Amino acid sequence: DVKVTQSSRYLVKRTGEKVFLECVQDMDHENMFWYRQDPGLGLRLIYFSYDVKMKEKGDIPEGYSVSREKKERFSLILESASTNQTSMYLCASSTTGLSPLHFGNGTRLTVT
Amino acid sequence: GQNIDQPTEMTATEGAIVQINCTYQTSGFNGLFWYQQHAGEAPTFLSYNVLDGLEEKGRFSSFLSRSKGYSYLLLKELQMKDSASYLCAVRVYNTDKLIFGTGTRLQVFP
Numbered sequence: 001d002v003k004v005t006q007s008s009r010y011l012v013k014r015t016g017e018k019v020f021l022e023c024v025q026d027m028d029h030e031n032m033f034w035y036r037q038d039p040g041l042g043l044r045l046i047y048f049s050y051d052v053k054m055k056e057k058g059d060i061p062e063g064y065s066v067s068r069e070k071k072e073r074f075s076l077i078l079e080s081a082s083t084n085q086t087s088m089y090l091c092a093s094s095t096t097g098l099s100p101l102h103f104g105n106g107t108r109l110t111v112t
Numbered sequence: 113g114q115n116i117d118q119p120t121e122m123t124a125t126e127g128a129i130v131q132i133n134c135t136y137q138t139s140g141f142n143g144l145f146w147y148q149q150h151a152g153e154a155p156t157f158l159s160y161n162v163l164d165g166l167e168e169k170g171r172f173s174s175f176l177s178r179s180k181g182y183s184y185l186l187l188k189e190l191q192m193k194d195s196a197s198y199l200c201a202v203r204v205y206n207t208d209k210l211i212f213g214t215g216t217r218l219q220v221f222p
Contacts (some may be wrong), residue, residue: 031208042214043155043199050208058209090154094208098143100157101210 003027004104006091012110019078021107023091031094032074033101034058034066036087043090049074050096081111114138116213118200123219124190132185132198132216140205146174146185147199149215155199158185187218195220 007022025032034046035058045058047066055066063085067075074093078085088108092101115137124130136144143162147155159169161176161183173186185198197215204211 033209035212040214043201043212045209045211048207048209056207056209059211096208098160098162098203099208100145100160101155102157103154105154 004091004093004102006089006104006107008107009105010108010110012112013078013081014112015082017078017081017111019081019109019111021076021078021089021091021109023074023076023093023104024072025074025093025102026072027093027095027102028071029093029102030071030096032068033092033094034064034074034076035090035092036060037090037106038087046076081109083111085109086111114202114204114211116200116202116211118198118213118216120214121217121219123221126190126192126220126222128190129186129188130190130218132187132200132218134183134185134200134213136181136183136200136202136213138181138202138204138211141178141202142205142207143203144174144176144183145201145203145210146172146183147201147212149197149199151196158198190220192220192222194218 049068091104145160146158149155159174200213201210
């Protein structure tokens with residue numbers, strides 16, 4: 001079974017802090033994704049990576065950056081956290097082609 | 113751009129059949145996926161369609177009409193544990209990105 005692990009289940013940060021969300025997958029998947037999920041808005045893609053050091057912006061990249069130095073790890077960085085970044089963050093991975101996304105359990109981030 | 117529409121909420125009775133619709137308008141299309149998400153949990157993959165027609169997987173079936181930009185998820189013999197959100201997602205042409213609809217929250221009553 002594919003395992004996608006997110007480092008924290010709950011996180012509370014202050015406005016202006018730099019925040020790192022970590023995600024690790026154990027299935028040698030090429031693709032990794034970061035989504036945020038908000039009530040009424042569904043899952044929105046922040047960033048996507050299709051290979052080590054390769055990244056592509058999703059629909060809502062503003063205020064976020066990402067890092068993929070190793071194939072199994074994909075980090076989401078909030079350079080200066082703001083209250084409107086309070087959300088559930090979901091990491092996912094997949095192989096190339098028509099394969100489903102496998103999601104981690106999510107990190108609920110609260111920015112105060 | 114992409115636009116994916118699903119009903120926000122649906123209710124049904126245990127043992128019944130329910131159909132959850134999804135319509136989409138995308139600049140390119142390369143497959144449609146359905147996910148189930150229980151409250152507080154991660155989404156889990158249910159099915160996908162690339163070609164027109166019906167794909168059956170036990171109690172769940174998914175249908176696609178590419179010309180109409182339309183899909184549905186059919187759940188038969190509903191059980192209480194089927195109470196969850198159902199997410200429709202479109203794979204963007206020439207990428208592996210999935211763009212999700214806002215999801216349909218299904219409540220199954222005894």
